[in-house]
Amino acid sequence: MLKTPTKNREKLIILLALIVIATLSFQLNFFRAAESSHFESFDKGSQSLVLGSIVADKLSLEKHGSHIGFLSIGESFDYMKNMLDAYPIFSGEVPDKDVFYSPYKSQYGIQGPVFSKAYSLFSLKTIEQLQLLNSTFFALVIALITLLYIKIYNLRFATIFFIVMISSPWIVVFARNLYWVPALWFLPAVFALLAYQAKTRMSQAIFITLVGAAVFLKSLAGYEYLSAITLFACSVFVIAPIFNSSTRKKRENLTLFSLTFAACVLGFICALLLHAGMRGDTILSGLLNIFEQDVKRRTYGDPTTFDEVFKASLQSSPLDVLKIYTNEWNTYLFAYLPGATFKIMIIFSALGFLYTTLTKKSLDKNNALIFTFFFITSSSWYLLAKGHSYIHTQLNYVLWYFGFAQALLYTCTTYIAVLLKDFRSTLKERSLKKSNAIIVFIFGFCALTFYSTDSKRENEFKDEIARLSTSDGPTITTPSNLTVKLTRNGELVLYSENCRQVDLKKTFYLHVYKTDPQTPEDNYQNLDFEWKQFELRPPRWPSRYANSCIAKVPLPNESITKLDFGQYSITNGSIDISWRDSLSLEKQVSKITATDLSDANWKNGVSLHGFFVSNNFRNRQALKVGGYLKFSASGLRRISALEYTDSYINITVDGAPLNPVLDGYPNEILLQP
Structure with a gap:
């Protein structure tokens, strides 16, 4: 009789502990998962929309049918000039009469009235207090998912999920933002997990209805990432059978998956119809407006019908987008692992799958399913909304944390355990077959890692050559077959697609002639250099750019009339000039x-x-x-x-x-x- 209350008390203590730990990470960046500058400045422009709603309600400003909007000081809103005006206005640093409100109707904006009500109801004073509500709500959702994963999956997967969430720089910077409200991204998954656990049809129906209601709320707060949110919520019906031996039949799981997916779609449609009423005179005209102005712009619209800034995104392919989010990491992945680890872990998981399948002589279905389903979940938005993802690289890395980053760490730890077990077995049994397999695995992993790292360098080199070939600026081709170009940002770039005939070991001389020398001795500045000081390292063989070369030499921050350059060597005390050339400069602006x-x-x-x-x-x-x-x-x-x-x-x-x-x-x- 005493066991149940004791267990419930233990669960409550664990839940509270998880909430506290997650809140510290989300609200304060307590574990330094994100760089301080990234954490403090992240997407303040979008957050200002919610502050605009709060201030408008407080000052009784006309909102013109919107629920969120921008604020400006003393003039009508201009995106470039007034984006952050909401912050001094919210802090009370601006007289009320100088405040202008500009409605934002690209989404319904439910977060505006919700936070505005919380602001007045709890007599809040600061942005940080509002953010604390947001962070705590998100921490509660993540803690609930973690506990449910312990029960439905296993302790290792649940632990990995929680650690990744609190140590991901992308999750942490989003966590407290008043515009994004990331708790709504994962709330549908909580109800889906409860639906999986439910014992009766009635309970299942209630929780699946709540899944739809949660997606409805999320859609009212914005349509971003809905494909990933939906698939993550549905994932329990695909992944849970791997971890437990439930007597539930596959057909029942498929039925629950389908009903949950349908509930998500229905929640989205209801929110879309409500939003359409704001965007047009009728719901139909509003829907057409949303489709033409928002959906096409974010997905696969005609580049000629939108502003030039969207052209590259609409012309890009889904593969281009996936390459960006796989190769171009500038933050930690999670737990202080560098972003470059992401691709290495993918390679390790793929080789681990092959190794396990071949050595065990049976297909490793379970880990393959975990890896594949969560990859589809996270990458779905990259593929469906590739226009949005191509542009918003300051945001959309967060999509990998809708299960795939966690699945990646889970499969990697699984295969590490398999390798260690086989290695111990090899030492004990002296099995040549297993030792050869381990050697092949290690060699393949190193080779693929080396190649993938070099492929990134090849792409960077290719892009740089293309930019140099098409950009304007004074350019000459020297007797040594090097092309020399002066770039807009004041760099002297020397490059060639074939540097076999260029002796890059010889010293380069560079004389920079100033426009206004202070003394005759100051007529020119000597900036002789060695190639390796400024080179952009080329990719290795078999890349087509293995024999290419680029060096970028920064020039002084002064006006320049002429550049003399060339190469020389010193033999027996005498200077031997291999080649020389010069570039005269003219003013480039009027x-x-x-x-x-x-x-x-x-x-x-x-x-x-x-x-x-x-x-x-x-x-x-x-x-x-x-x-x-x-x-x-x-x-x-x-x-x-x-x-x-x-x-x-x-x-x-x-x-x-x-x-x-x-x-x-x-x-x-x-x-x-």
């Missing part, structure tokens, strides 16, 4: 604009006789002491001084003080010949 900055010393980038612009190569080439500029209000002025910093060029002109309003940002300043 107009500039002062920097958009106003503070105590500057207004619109202007202060008395001076203004400043970005320190980039084109601006450096355009400006020189003694040159003339024509301002909108102040007319023709002579440049009397130039001062360079790492980020800016400070320009002083003669004559009366400039007019910050009419001469400063955003007015154009013309360069005179």
Whole structure:
């Protein structure tokens, strides 16, 4: 009699412990899973939509039928200028009369009224307090899934799931964001797990209905990742039979899978119809608007019917998208493992499957099913919404954590255990057959890992060659068969697709002639270099770029008139020049604009006789002491001084003080010949 209360108490303690641990990770980045800058700045633009709703409700602003929207200070909303205005407004730093609201109707926006109600109901004051509600809700959902996995799957899979979730940089940065509300991504899975556990048809029906209701809520908060959310919820009916010997028949699991999938689709359709009423005069016109403006833009629409910024995404293939999210990791994977580990773990799992199948003489169906189903789950959005995924690489790596990252770690640990067991058995039995199989496995793993790592380098090299071949900028082909190009960001690039005839061991000389030398001795700067100092390492054989070469040499942050370069060697104390060439430079812009900055010393980038612009190569080439500029209000002025910093060029002109309003940002300043 006492066992059940004791067990329930233990489960409750474990649940609370998991919630606390997950909340610490999600709210505070306690385990440093994500870089601090990534954690603090992640997608603040989207979150501002929810803050806009809260402020609009607080100030009784007209929301024009929307539930979320942007805020701006003192003017109508401009995406580039006012994206983050909601933060000082929410903090009370802006007078109410200067606040403008811009409706956002690309989704229904249920998170707006929900957080607005919580804000007033609990008398909250800060964004962090709102985020804590979000993080705790998400932690509760993850903790529940973990406990259910312990019961339905096994302790190892459940532990892996929880560790991956709290140590993934992508999950952690999303976790507290008020726009994304990631608890809604996984809430359908909680009800699906409960439906799998249910003993009666009535209980199953109730939980499957709740799955549909959860997807309905998620769809009202945005349609992102719905394919992955749906398949992850349905996964229990495919994966659970692997872990337990339930008497339930396959047909019943298939029926529950189908009903759960149908409930998800129905929840989405209900939300879509509700949203369509916001997007058109009728539901039908709203649906057409959503399909033409949103669905096509995010999937497989005609590139010619959308803005130029979407062209590359709509022309890309699903394979292009998968390559991006497999190869181009710039964060940890989970548990402080580098992102490059992702591809290595895929290779290890594939070889582990082959090794186990061949040595055990039977197909390793269980691990193959876990790997394959969760891969389909996570990658479904990459394939269905490839336009969205191609563009939003700052977001969509999170999709791998809808089961695949966890499945990957699970299968890898499984195959490591198999290898260790076989290795011990080999030592004990002195079995030549097993030892050969282990050697082949290790050799194959190393070879494939080496090849996959080099294939990334090949893609990078190929892209760089293509960019250099098509980009503009002063270019010459030298007697040594090297092409030399000056790039927009002020790098001197030397490259060739066939460097066999170039002796890269000889020293390169580079003389940089300045536009305004301070002394005769300062006429040029000597920047001699060795190739390996600046080379982009080429891929190895058998890549077609194995004999190609690229070196990118940074140039000084000053205006330049000419570059002399070549190669030489020193023999018996005398200099032997192999080849030489030069590049004369001209200004590449005809107009500039002062920097958009106003503070105590500057207004619109202007202060008395001076203004400043970005320190980039084109601006450096355009400006020189003694040159003339024509301002909108102040007319023709002579440049009397130039001062360079790492980020800016400070320009002083003669004559009366400039007019910050009419001469400063955003007015154009013309360069005179």
